[in-house]
Amino acid sequence: MRRGRRTYGTGDGVIGGVIGGPIGAAAGRAAAGACVVMLAACAPAGTGTGAAGSATPAVSRTAPSKAPSTAPPAGPPGVMPRTGEVRPIERTGGLPPVISSIPTKRKVVFLTIDDGWEQDPGFTAQIRDQRIPVTAFAMRDAVEAKGTPDEAGGRARYVGAGKWGYFRQLRDAGVPVENHTLTHPDLRLLGRDAQRREICGAAKLIGKQVGARPTLFRPPFGVYNTDTLTAAENCGVTAVLLWTATVQPGGKIAYQVPDKRLRPGDILLMHFRPNLARDFRVLVEKIRRRGYELGNLQAYLAAARVR
Numbered sequence: 188m189r190r191g192r193r194t195y196g197t198g199d200g201v202i203g204g205v206i207g208g209p210i211g212a213a214a215g216r217a218a219a220g221a222c223v224v225m226l227a228a229c230a231p232a233g234t235g236t237g238a239a240g241s242a243t244p245a246v247s248r249t250a251p252s253k254a255p256s257t258a259p260p261a262g263p264p265g266v267m268p269r270t271g272e273v274r275p276i277e278r279t280g281g282l283p284p285v286i287s288s289i290p291t292k293r294k295v296v297f298l299t300i301d302d303g304w305e306q307d308p309g310f311t312a313q314i315r316d317q318r319i320p321v322t323a324f325a326m327r328d329a330v331e332a333k334g335t336p337d338e339a340g341g342r343a344r345y346v347g348a349g350k351w352g353y354f355r356q357l358r359d360a361g362v363p364v365e366n367h368t369l370t371h372p373d374l375r376l377l378g379r380d381a382q383r384r385e386i387c388g389a390a391k392l393i394g395k396q397v398g399a400r401p402t403l404f405r406p407p408f409g410v411y412n413t414d415t416l417t418a419a420e421n422c423g424v425t426a427v428l429l430w431t432a433t434v435q436p437g438g439k440i441a442y443q444v445p446d447k448r449l450r451p452g453d454i455l456l457m458h459f460r461p462n463l464a465r466d467f468r469v470l471v472e473k474i475r476r477r478g479y480e481l482g483n484l485q486a487y488l489a490a491a492r493v494r
């Protein structure tokens with residue numbers, strides 16, 4: 188089920204599911220147009236691959252029995268929710284909830300990144316070294332470079348470079364790898380069985396390749412119907428994740444809400460595209476300049492009782 192043109196990012200702009208979560212409704216209508224997303228990096232690509240610590244033998248001289256103060260903090264990256272901060276997200280009709288933003292009043296936003304065409308090793312190093320919380324939604328045909336992405340984000344250099352190995356590196360860098368179908372179809376055009384093949388097939392593949400079965404699902408283009416939610420439920424999905432804003436080349440945020448501002452709990456969507464590291468750096472600086480922190484999505488979903 189291949190579509191003529193691979194969406195490299197621009198394709199994910201359409202939101203507007205049939206069911207639409209409590210938050211998705213408003214965003215859905217405004218979403219229409221382009222939604223490219225991209226983030227860029229912060230760490231200079233040349234700063235190595237995490238071996239810096241081992242290159243400084245003097246560091247242990249002062250306190251050999253204790254971890255030096257420069258040791259990286261343990262645990263998952265990103266801001267964690269405070270007790271009582273997050274309101275519960277309810278399931279609707281026994282199906283996984285559709286979530287466009289996290290119900291919190293804290294100035295925290297969440298970064299997600301879709302597809303998997305461009306596999307720049309510098310981005311992985313950036314995420315790992317700076318402990319930036321990101322959730323990836325992998326799509327098989329992008330990861331395996333079946334087809335040709337457009338060049339809307341610039342000239343590609345690493346299309347399918349590491350294939351699933353790249354996503355294993357992301358996993359090792361603290362990035363949960365979640366489900367974005369096998370072939371990126373408009374799921375509303377498929378019957379329940381075909382939808383199930385897309386979602387369960389990707390879940391199984393990711394489980395095999397990355398070592399952990401996904402529990403979150405992002406429908407291509409942000410569109411879905413009741414069959415999608417049923418299929419997702421059958422494939423082990425606990426929540427369907429949409430978004431409130433996309434990140435375009437250059438780190439520009441394209442809001443899908445009328446007031447054009449970041450809001451607490453926003454979920455930002457970007458894509459694995461060329462210049463990701465640069466755009467990512469711009470975006471992260473912008474978010475922090477506006478007084479927002481980057482949250483750990485999985486911890487916030489757990490606090491919202493999504494499981």
Ligand SMILES: [Zn+2]
Binds near residue numbers: 371407
């Ligand atoms: Zn996509």
